[in-house]
Amino acid sequence: MDLSAVIFIEILYAVASLIMISAGLAVVFGMMKVINLAHGEFMMMGGYTTITAVNLGVNVFVAMLIIAPLIVGLIGLVVERLVIRHLYGRLIDTMLATWGLSLFFIGIVTMIFGNTTTGISTPIPGFTVGNYQINGYNFFIILVAIALVILLYAVLKGTRAGLIARGTMQRPDMAASLGYSPDRIYMATFFCGSALSGLAGAVLAPLVGLVPTSGAAYIAKAFITVIAGGPSLIAGLVSSSTVFGIISQTFSFAVSPVMGEVALLVAAVVLLRLLPQGVTGKFFKGKL
Amino acid sequence: MSLNRRTFLKGTAATAGAAILPNILSAAGDTIKLGSVLDTSGGFDAYGKPMEMALRLAVSEINEAGGLLGKQVEVVAYDTQSDMALYSQYGQQLTREDKVDVVHGGILSASREAIRQTMRKTNTPFFYNVLYEGGVCDRNIFINGVTPAQQAAALVPYAMEKTGKKVYILAADYNYGQITARWIQKFVEENGGEVVGVDFFALDVSDFGSTIAKVQTAAPDLVIAPLVGGAHLSFFRQWAAAGMKDRIGLASTTMGVGNEHKVLTAEEGNGIMVAYNYSQELDTPANNAFKESWSAAYGDSSAIHELAVSHYQGIKTWAAAVALAGSMDRDALINAMESGLSIEGPAGNLSVDPQTHHAVLDVHLMEIENQGMRVIETLPQQQPIDTQSVCDLQANPDDNTQYEIEI
Structure with missing residues (x-):
């Protein structure tokens, strides 16, 4: 009983962390069709921002939830103005450019912080479920992920800005003819995507030992989740995160953590063979 | 130790300068050349940088004390940038171009294996001063990390x-x-x-x-x-x-x-x-002196770690062997190393096991306490029994294998 509760929480946590890792990429890649290979580095910078802010005496939750997304969003804004905006619609070129950016960010963070592992400790104490101890911070990540999904949905569905953004992503020419500047809207969307990546990196920072090359560990999972999710932004994100989270955790428990990772990749291959358009290419069609 | 920052800087400036222009100085032929390959940038620089600092410190101490066989020791150093391919390249460079007398270096097991055969073929004695998985059996290499x-x-x-x-x-x-x-x-x-x-x-x-x-x-x-x-x-x-x-x-x-x-x-x-083998918290005269001279050279001693001390001790062991051998000849050096040589390093007494070319050394049981390592118990002079069970260079000097140990 206790064990099944623990496993259930661990699965929820795995799903939530996949949602966190992939949300920024879902906006940048899913909506804007920009293959951002520097996504992992945006997350890494979110982590470093948090650690720096905490070391300067800022409250850890303020640092994670406000400062890190803001700073990384601003870095994303600069990147968009200098690099990305010249490359919209040129898929291969953006890949090359953002790959270069990822190397640049790794280099610059190494110069500033050095190539040693840093980190902060988790702000929430451990938690007892029957005979088991679990990480209380898991609940925080689950809550943040739920809030994030609700917020994304509310903004995209409920606000005028969300409507304009969605419209621009579908038909920029039409949006322009209605008097909206696609250039501005792309810029704002990229800012939001980067901020979400920064948030993910920040929230995950207390769980890991951070090095400048940490981003590489996230990028593959993020792309797999977003691609397997398919065309619908939120429904795709949640459905593919759920599938992969359940599969990888079940195999981690039943066999070994290595098999958990293997199972995730096998599941992704099988899923894309059966549903080449992603989960939402077949189910939840037309949903957001 | 009479090392202060100024003399140390002079020493390092000279050796660093020498490292840039190895070919010019080699024409003079009146120095002993110590080749170094370490990852001082890239992913493994947390290991490599303090090792490089230990190397410079050890060499400047040797030179302060009058050098070896009446000659100064000159460092020819290459940064392998955490890239295994560069090990092969710089390994060739050190042995064939710079013609160094000894090579100290390598961090990951992969980097050691990348250059070990080059060292063996060119008869360049090779010191690998890092904690590793055990089992290397090669007369040309000396290893002093714990297994x-x-x-x-x-x-x-x-x-x-x-x-x-x-x-x-x-x-x-x-x-x-x-x-x-x-x-x-x-x-x-x-x-x-x-x-x-x-x-x-x-x-x-x-x-x-x-x-x-x-x-x-x-x-x-x-x-x-x-x-x-x-x-x-x-x-x-x-x-x-x-x-x-x-x-x-x-x-x-x-x-x-x-x-x-x-x-x-x-x-x-x-x-x-x-x-x-080492803890910064070891309260021995040798360790205190080591930390003091490290601080004199680099400002403070916080960067010292296990691998840096291993590297320092490896270089000091080599220097002792050269002095004992009285020549730079490879076989004379190996014979001196195999003669039961031992030194007193910051981590305690360290002696060379002639059978395996590994080290017999003190192992300290420690608990982490307030970001330091508190020594609880010292187990003196532990033998490398894993490698000893498969490797006997006295009986079989031509062995050239890394054994995987069966249990």
């Missing part, structure tokens, strides 16, 4: 006595972790214990939530974790965050080798049991 048997033989009985008989092993998934896990298993069983689970982790795994739950299902008394690198450091953090620290004992064979215990907070790290 799994030296560490685990000390750590396992101590940790089991303190906690209990049921042990769970969490190891890094490459040759070091696999081989070390086997040794731990052996020592657990020899001590009447039981291994209730073994899990291996790829080097980029940073989420240990399900593992921590799984460990609790097995309900061990002790977890031993030969985990490696930045991502794996997450385990120690998540273990503490889940509140496991006070419920199940934790020991490691790698935690702290690159000063990782200074990244964890005191609450996260306190109580983790480790066993190494």
Whole structure:
């Protein structure tokens, strides 16, 4: 009983962390069709921002939830103005450019912080479920992920800005003819995507030992989740995160953590063979 | 030690200058050339940079004391940038172009294997001064880091006595972790214990939530974790965050080798049991003198770690052997090394095992306490029994293998 509760929480946590890792990429890649290979580095910078802010005496939750997304969003804004905006619609070129950016960010963070592992400790104490101890911070990540999904949905569905953004992503020419500047809207969307990546990196920072090359560990999972999710932004994100989270955790428990990772990749291959358009290419069609 | 910052800077400036222009100086032929290949940038620079500092310190001390055989020691150093391909390239460069008299260097086992054959073919004595998985048997190489048997033989009985008989092993998934896990298993069983689970982790795994739950299902008394690198450091953090620290004992064979215990907070790290050759907290005259001269050279001594001290001791051992041999001839050097040579280093007495070219050294049992390593017990002069069981260079001097140890 206790064990099944623990496993259930661990699965929820795995799903939530996949949602966190992939949300920024879902906006940048899913909506804007920009293959951002520097996504992992945006997350890494979110982590470093948090650690720096905490070391300067800022409250850890303020640092994670406000400062890190803001700073990384601003870095994303600069990147968009200098690099990305010249490359919209040129898929291969953006890949090359953002790959270069990822190397640049790794280099610059190494110069500033050095190539040693840093980190902060988790702000929430451990938690007892029957005979088991679990990480209380898991609940925080689950809550943040739920809030994030609700917020994304509310903004995209409920606000005028969300409507304009969605419209621009579908038909920029039409949006322009209605008097909206696609250039501005792309810029704002990229800012939001980067901020979400920064948030993910920040929230995950207390769980890991951070090095400048940490981003590489996230990028593959993020792309797999977003691609397997398919065309619908939120429904795709949640459905593919759920599938992969359940599969990888079940195999981690039943066999070994290595098999958990293997199972995730096998599941992704099988899923894309059966549903080449992603989960939402077949189910939840037309949903957001 | 009469080293101060000014003389040290002079020394390093000279050697650094020499390193830039190795070919010009080699024409003079009145120095002994020490080749160095270390990762002083890139992913492994946390290990490599302090090792490079140790090298410069050791060489400047040797030169201060009048050099070797009446000649100054000159360093020819290359930064391999954490790139294994550069090891082969600079290994060739050192032996064929610069024609150095000895090479000290290599950090990862892969880098050692990348240059070991080049050194052997060109008859350049090679010193690999790093903790590793054991089993290398080659007359041309000398290794002074602790091997799994030296560490685990000390750590396992101590940790089991303190906690209990049921042990769970969490190891890094490459040759070091696999081989070390086997040794731990052996020592657990020899001590009447039981291994209730073994899990291996790829080097980029940073989420240990399900593992921590799984460990609790097995309900061990002790977890031993030969985990490696930045991502794996997450385990120690998540273990503490889940509140496991006070419920199940934790020991490691790698935690702290690159000063990782200074990244964890005191609450996260306190109580983790480790066993190494060196601790900054060793209160011996040799270690105090070493820390003092390190501080004089580099400002403060916080960068010193296990591998840096191994490297320092390796160079000092080589210098002692050269003085004993009285010549730079390779065979004379090897004979001197095999003569039961020993030195007193910062980590205690270290002697060369003639049978395996590994080191017999003190192993200290320690617990991490307030971001330092408190020495609990010293096990003097541990033999490298893992390598000794497969390697005998006296009986078989032409051996050139890295043995995988069967248990």
